[in-house]
Amino acid sequence: MKQMIKKVLKGLLPTRVLNAYCHVENLGAIKDQVTLIANQVNSILWRAERVMTINELFIETPKEKIESFIKSLHPIKTEHELVRLGAKHDGGYLVPKDFKGIKALFSPGVGHTSAFEEDFYRQCRLANSNDIYIWQTNR
Template structure:
């Protein structure tokens, strides 16, 4: 009986110590509260709509799932080129003008008459090697301001400053938006979480998330019951273009593919699930 009592006492001491340690960590490291993270995950939980998703691009990194709503889209804006351009090629073959920018390469990996490339990084301001996203978009849309367009952005972390700076008018010009978000585990840090909240509130004002897929090059970061992969591909669809029919329920989607084929694909962590329609 004495041994059992001691075990109970030590268990209680452990629980109290863990509770105080977690509270102290939140204070010292400015960590985001779990309830705020769960509310954020619920806010960006993918919708199911009357528009099926299709895969555009290769069956690995560089291919993305987007809504089958491409009719009359005249322009694709694609900052971040690297060595894979088959997403852009498919859209160019549909007749879209494709505008690409990347200072790390001299040209796209593939040539097409509808490709328009500048050797510049995209960001929040302009200098010798970089151009402000709004300045670039102003030049792109000057002759077709009211044309619907699609945005595909993979700019290795610069999406944060770029999305903070983009004007809402230009953002609303995009019928479909695909963004690869980097360092997503920074959501655990309160200051970064608040920045992501601003960005997603901006994106979700007139768009909704319709697909989400962790990149399997990610590390998964854990804090208690919360798991956040570093890299996410997230697809948004403008709200006036679809009818909502429920919530996505299967992760990964049937058309999802591992970004690296020889590494097991990542599933969306269970702590992100909120709906089972």
């Protein structure tokens, strides 16, 4: 791959310029220009090698392995009564229905919807809505 990139990039340089650079040392302007182009070519080659190296890190996982992993997922039994907080689908979570002593909440979500936090607030019936920063954010 590296050799192919070099051939393509060499094709971009006029042969006359390359010959002038190899045979004539006193043409300072041409020499400087070719040196600049050579540095750019080396920079492009270095980046191309980095991209190829990074791409080699991402090996495709066999479909059977993914299917096996998905089939192994199952709910875990608990002795605690659970309640669903948040949206009915994505963004909702089953949590233990024991909210006594909870002083802080770290939301598991990353989206723009705050249904989980709002349901938690309603369940805990906090005295002051200013205690929860969510009411101060732009939704």
